[in-house]
Amino acid sequence: AIAERFASARMNIVIHYMHSHEAANEVARRCMNAGSQVMTVAADLRDRSQLHRMAERLAASGLQPDILVNNAGRSHYGMLADLTEEEWDDVMAVNLKGTFLCSQIFMPHMVSQRYGRIINVSSVWGISGASCEVAYSASKGGVNAFTKALARELAPSGVTVNAVAPGAVRTAMLGNLAEDEIRMLEEEIPAGGG
Template structure:
C-alpha cells in the first residue's frame, strides 16, 4: 500500500478526500474505504444528519480525521460556504468523489419539467458546481484526483430510466472532456459506472424483480458497495496517474 498519495510529497495523513452524498450506500462505503488508510475524510450529506454521523463514527474508528458538512449541492452559495469551512479546517480536498445523485424510474411520457430539472440538477449541475469550486486548489498544487460516480445506464441506457440514463450519460461526457482539460495540471478525472448494487436505490424493485435481475448478471448477484469503493480508492492512488478520462463499469459481466 502506498504511503504517499500526491506525487511523493504529501503523506496519507495529510491527504483529504471529499465524498459527496456519503451518508449511505456507495458514498458511505467510499468514505470508510479512504478512512481505513488514515486519510482525512469529509463526509457531505444533505438531510440525513444521523446517518452521516454514523458514517463519521465508523470512519473515526479507523483513526481518520473526519468532518461532516451539509449542503444542497444544487446551490452554488452553499457549496462556496462548504469550501470556506474546509479551508478554515485545513481540509481542502486532494481527492474529490462526486457521488451525490438521485434515481428516477418511470415512463418518459410521465416525466414533468420539474422532475427533469431536479434529476439533472442533482446528478449533473451539482457535479459541475462542486468540481468548479474545488479544482483550483488541485490546479495550484498540480495534483489531484476527481472521480465521478456514474451508472451502467449512462453507458447503455435503460427502458423506463431515460431521464436517469441521460443524466449519467452527461456525467460520462463531462468526465472525458474535463480529463483532457486538467491532465496538464497533474489531475486525473475518471468515472465509475456501477451495474446493479445492493443499496437503497434498488428499493423500488420487488424481490422477484431482483431475483430476475440477478439471473441476468453473469456473476449471479448484485454488487456490494465495498466492491465499488475499492475501485474508487484504486483510481485515487498516485500509481493510477496514467488512468485518465476513463469510464470503468464494475457490473459483474452484465454489459461488456
Template sequence: MKALGETAVLITGGSRGIGSAVAERFASVGMKVIIHYLQAHEAANEVARRCLQYGGDVLTVTADLRSRDQLLRMQEKLELHGFTPDILVNNAGVAHYGLFTDVTEEEWDDNMAINLKGMFMCTQLFAPHMISQKYGRIINVSSVWGLTGASCEVMYSTAKGGVNAFTKALAKELAPSGVTVNAVAPGVVETDMIKHLNAEERALLQSDIPAGRLASPEEIASLVYFLALPESSYITGQVISPNGGWQT
C-alpha cells in the same frame, strides 16, 4: 504528493450506500475524510463514527448541491478546518423510474440539477486547488445506464451520460496539471436505489448478471480508491463499469 494523513478526500452523498463505503475505504488508510450530506444528519454522523475508528480526521458537512451559495459556504468551512480536498468523489445522485411521457419539466430540471449541475459546481469549486498544487483526483460516480441507456429511466440515463461526457472532456483539460478525472459506472449495487424491487424482480435481475449476484458498495469503493492512488496517474478520462459482466 502529500502524506496519507494530510491528504483530504471529499465524498458527496457520503451518508449511505456507495458514498459511505467510499468514506470508510479512504478512512481505513488514514486519509482525512469529508462526508457530505443534505438532510441525513444522523446517518452521516454514523458513517463518521465508523471512519473515526480508524484513527484519522473526519468532518461532516451539509450543503444542497443545487445551490452555489451553499457550496461556497461548505468550501469556506472546509478551508477553515484545513480540509481542502485533494480528492473529490462526486457520488451524490438521485434515480428516477417511470415512463418518459410522464416526466414533468420540474422533475427533469431537479434531476439534472442534482446529478449533473451539482457535480459541475462542486468540481469547479475544488479543481483550482488541485491545479495549483499540480496534483488531484476527481472521480465521478456514474451508472451503467449512462453507457447503455435504460427503458423507463431516460432522465437518469441522460444525466449519467452527461457525467461520462463531462469526465472525458475535463480529463483532457486537467491532464497537463497532474489532475486525473475518471468515472465509475456501476451495474446494480445493493443500495437504497433498488429497494423498490420485490423478491421476484431481484431474482430475475440477478439471473441476467453473469456473476450471478449484485455488487456490494464496498466493491465499488475499492475501484474508486484505486483510481485515487498516486500509482493511477496514467489513468484519466476513463469510464469504468464494474457490473459483473452484465453489460459489455
C-alpha cells in the same frame, strides 16, 4: 463504503450529506474508529452558494480536498410520457449539475498544487440506457461525457478525472423496485448477484 475505504488508508475524510445527518454521523464514527480525522458537512449540491459555504468551512478547518468523489445521485423510475419537467430537472440538477459545481469549486486547489483526483460515480445506465430510467440514464451519460472532457482539460495540471460506472447496487435508490425486478437485475450480473 467509499469514505470507509479511504479511512482504512488513514486519509482525512469529509462526508457530505443533504438530509441524512444521522447516517452521515454514523459513517463518520466508523471512519474515526479506523483512525481518520473526519468532518461532516451539509449542503444542497444543486445550490452554488451552499457549496461555496461548504468549501469556506472546509478551508477554515484546514481541509482542501486532494480527492473529490462525486457520488450523490438521484433517480426516477417511470415512463418518459409520465415524467414531469420538475422531475427531469431534479435528476439533472443532482446528478449532472452537482458534479459540475463540486468539480468547479474544488478543482482550483488541485490545479494549484498540480495534484488531484476527481472520481465521478456514473452508472452502466449512462452507457447502455435503461427502460423507464430515461432521465437517470441521460444524466449519467452526461456525467460520462463531462468526465472525458474534464480529464483532457485537467491532465496538463496533474489532476486526473475518472468515472466508475457500477451496475445496480443495493442502496435506497433501488427501494422502489419489487423483489422480482431486483432478481432480474441480479441475473444480468455476469459474476452473479447478491
